[in-house]
Amino acid sequence: MKTTPPYDVLARRAPKNSGAHLFWQTVLARAYPRVIGQQREKSWMFFDVVLPIIGVAAYVFVYRAIQAPEEYVGFVVVGGAMTAFWLNILWSMSSQLYWEKETGNLALYIIAPNSLMAILLGMALGGLLATTLRAVVILVLGSWLFHVQYAVVHFGQLVAIFFLSMVALYGMGMMFASLFLLLSREAWHISNLAQEPVYLISGFYFPVKSLNFWVATAASLIPLTLGLDAMRQLVFPSGATLGFLSVRLELGILIGLCVIFLLAARFLLNYMERLAIREGRLTENRR
Amino acid sequence: MNQNRTIYWRSFRMAAWLGWQIESNWTDPFLFAVYSFVKPLSGAAILVVMYSVITNGAFGSPVFPYIYLGNAFYQYVGAVMTGVSWAVIDDREHYKTLKYMYVAPISIPIYLLGRGVSRFITGSMSVIITILAGMWFLHVDIDVTAVHWPLFFLSLFIGVVMLAMMGLLLAGVTLLMARHVGFMGEAVAGALYLFSGAIFPLDVLPAWLRPIGYAMPLTYWLELLRRALIGSVADAFPTLSGYSSGQLLAILTALTLLFSAAGILVFRWCDYHAREQGMIDATTNY
Numbered sequence: 417m418k419t420t421p422p423y424d425v426l427a428r429r430a431p432k433n434s435g436a437h438l439f440w441q442t443v444l445a446r447a448y449p450r451v452i453g454q455q456r457e458k459s460w461m462f463f464d465v466v467l468p469i470i471g472v473a474a475y476v477f478v479y480r481a482i483q484a485p486e487e488y489v490g491f492v493v494v495g496g497a498m499t500a501f502w503l504n505i506l507w508s509m510s511s512q513l514y515w516e517k518e519t520g521n522l523a524l525y526i527i528a529p530n531s532l533m534a535i536l537l538g539m540a541l542g543g544l545l546a547t548t549l550r551a552v553v554i555l556v557l558g559s560w561l562f563h564v565q566y567a568v569v570h571f572g573q574l575v576a577i578f579f580l581s582m583v584a585l586y587g588m589g590m591m592f593a594s595l596f597l598l599l600s601r602e603a604w605h606i607s608n609l610a611q612e613p614v615y616l617i618s619g620f621y622f623p624v625k626s627l628n629f630w631v632a633t634a635a636s637l638i639p640l641t642l643g644l645d646a647m648r649q650l651v652f653p654s655g656a657t658l659g660f661l662s663v664r665l666e667l668g669i670l671i672g673l674c675v676i677f678l679l680a681a682r683f684l685l686n687y688m689e690r691l692a693i694r695e696g697r698l699t700e701n702r703r
Numbered sequence: 704m705n706q707n708r709t710i711y712w713r714s715f716r717m718a719a720w721l722g723w724q725i726e727s728n729w730t731d732p733f734l735f736a737v738y739s740f741v742k743p744l745s746g747a748a749i750l751v752v753m754y755s756v757i758t759n760g761a762f763g764s765p766v767f768p769y770i771y772l773g774n775a776f777y778q779y780v781g782a783v784m785t786g787v788s789w790a791v792i793d794d795r796e797h798y799k800t801l802k803y804m805y806v807a808p809i810s811i812p813i814y815l816l817g818r819g820v821s822r823f824i825t826g827s828m829s830v831i832i833t834i835l836a837g838m839w840f841l842h843v844d845i846d847v848t849a850v851h852w853p854l855f856f857l858s859l860f861i862g863v864v865m866l867a868m869m870g871l872l873l874a875g876v877t878l879l880m881a882r883h884v885g886f887m888g889e890a891v892a893g894a895l896y897l898f899s900g901a902i903f904p905l906d907v908l909p910a911w912l913r914p915i916g917y918a919m920p921l922t923y924w925l926e927l928l929r930r931a932l933i934g935s936v937a938d939a940f941p942t943l944s945g946y947s948s949g950q951l952l953a954i955l956t957a958l959t960l961l962f963s964a965a966g967i968l969v970f971r972w973c974d975y976h977a978r979e980q981g982m983i984d985a986t987t988n989y
Contacts, residue, residue: 463886470893474902478750481903481940482766484757602729609738612745621749626756 442534443541450508450542455549464500464550465557472496472558475621487654488622490565493558494651495620497551498644501585502614504547506607509589512539514596514603526689533685536593540586566651573663574650580670581643587677588639594685597692614638619645623658632660639673642666714809718817722786725793726821743778743829744836750774750902751841762842765939771843772929772936773901775833780895780921782826783819783863785888787870790818791877795986802984812970815874816867823863845932854948855931858955862924865959868966875966875973881985895921904940920958923951 433441455461475492516522525535558564568574596603617635618624624632624645635641646666649655661669727735750770758764794801804814837843877887896902898912899921905913916922926943929936930951943951977983 460886463890467886467889467893470890470897474893474897475749475753477897477903477907478753478770479757481770481907482754482757484753488757602734605729605738609742612742612749616745616749616752622753622756626752 438530439534442530443538446535446538447542447545448538450539451545455546461550465553468496468499468554469557469561471499472554473561476562485654486565487652489562490559490652491623491648492621493555493562493564494648495615495644496558497555498640499615499620500547500551500554501544501582502618502620502640503611504543505585505589505592506610508543509536509539509586510592510596511603511607512596513593517597526693532689533590533682536590536681536685539593540590543589544582544586567653569650569656570663573667574647577643577646577650577663577667577670580667580674581639581647584639584670584673584677585643587674587681590681591677591684594681594688597688614640617641623648623660625658625660636660636669637673639670639677642669642673646670710808711810711813714813715817715820717809718790718814719820722790722818722821723824726825739825739828740832743775743833746778747771747774747833747836765933765935767841768837768843768933769904769929769936769939770902771837771841772834772932773925775830775837776925776928777896777899777901778829778833779823779826779863779866781888781892782822782829783866784870784873785892786822786826787815787819787867788873788877788888789822790815791874795984799984799986805978805983811974812871812967815871819867819870843933849934851931851934851948854952855928858924858927858931858952861952861955861959862920862928865920865924865955865962868959868963870966872962872966872969875970878973878977878982879980881982881987895919898922899925900942901925904942906940906942918958920955920962923955923958927951927955 472492472495475496476489479488479492513522516525525532559566596606615621617627617631618638618641619627619632619635620640624635624641627635632641642661643666645660646663649659649663660666729735730738754767754770755762758767761767791801794804805811834843834845838845873888873891880887898905898908898916899919900916901921905916905922908916923943927948930948946954
């Protein structure tokens, strides 16, 4: 009996994908587990919402203990909701390729005939959508628990600021992911280290204007700093007086950051992938 | 009996050494030092800026050392309690060695407690650095000649034992869980941060939540440490000012004994059921 080699069967049945079609198919395939898979793990959703709420509550009670004006409570709630995005960048974008290396998936990504940039973009889009759902729940729950009042000044600008902040932030996450390709066990520690210092310099729990001008300027490289500052200016009555820069200027800087981070991510990913292959770091597993 | 003591001591000593290697050998000493200092100082600086913005830098008020010292010592909770329970996750999920520990001639609870030692050391470094930064730059007036050292060290010792036993309790629960254990320590530490009056007095909490804070040994432990270092801090908020230091120490000791007994019993129960359910080598690849 004549048998057909399996690869012939595969070649006849599977349509060949290439170019833009393959790119977007890869993006969707990588975004899928982020959006669907994360929602399936109900206990993770619970912890993702409850842990930031606990942090928010602690800082709200500190402000209440020192008799701060009530709008600071609102600042903390908005900042607390945005921590979800920073944590997603650190743990699910930057260190993601390190996890993939640990579980043995990274080599498969490299072997497959798709773009690593498409994989990162899929991770970013899926992560953004899933994290936005969590951030909204934190925001609604925090606002309800602590009676936060909002007064949106310009809805269009608010949407634009949020959108640009996210594009720039996830561009930065993609850039970090390529840098983390070379890391091993230290990736976990570096992600862990980058939490509190960023909460501090980006003004997650207070207006960034309260910091030294140069510190705030340097912190503006992190898109959430200006994004958060502009959003607070647009949703709180006293926000404008506590703003670091004008909203229009922050909008312009965020556009610049979007371009820089996305280009840098593409360049660094190519460079780091070549370097990691050359140094044999793609499949190493140093526990 | 003598053989048991040898096993306990060997388990503890080797676990402490192993824990230290895991904590520190992932990088060079410089980066390790930066890592050990930057994180706690940033956490403290968030509170300093928040306080400073609202009070225009009134660091002389007793409210400030109350918040600052409470936050500084709270780092022991994340270090010791979470450190002990994290050893289960680390050994089972990451290194996949927990089953080998179980077949080795060691005592598992003592081994887990030993794994907390390295976290206690790194935690102590963070606490000392945070307090020194407060003394040098933020007018946290600790007069070393006026500090009640016996009360301080006694409270610190009881507190660390209490945290280690709470860690053992958490480790037991962790043994019975697979996918969600990464969040457990963080969630418990976060909840205790809220209910222990670490950075604000219990009076600020809604009345229906305050009893949780009063039932936690951490509340009394932090108050004792603050009082031992700066007596006037007791006047910052009236919550526990009606209690003498002796009364607080008695409450802390009683609650520590209670939580220690609970830790041992819960761990034994969880350990038995974890073996029964085949959870000792359960890995999820999460």
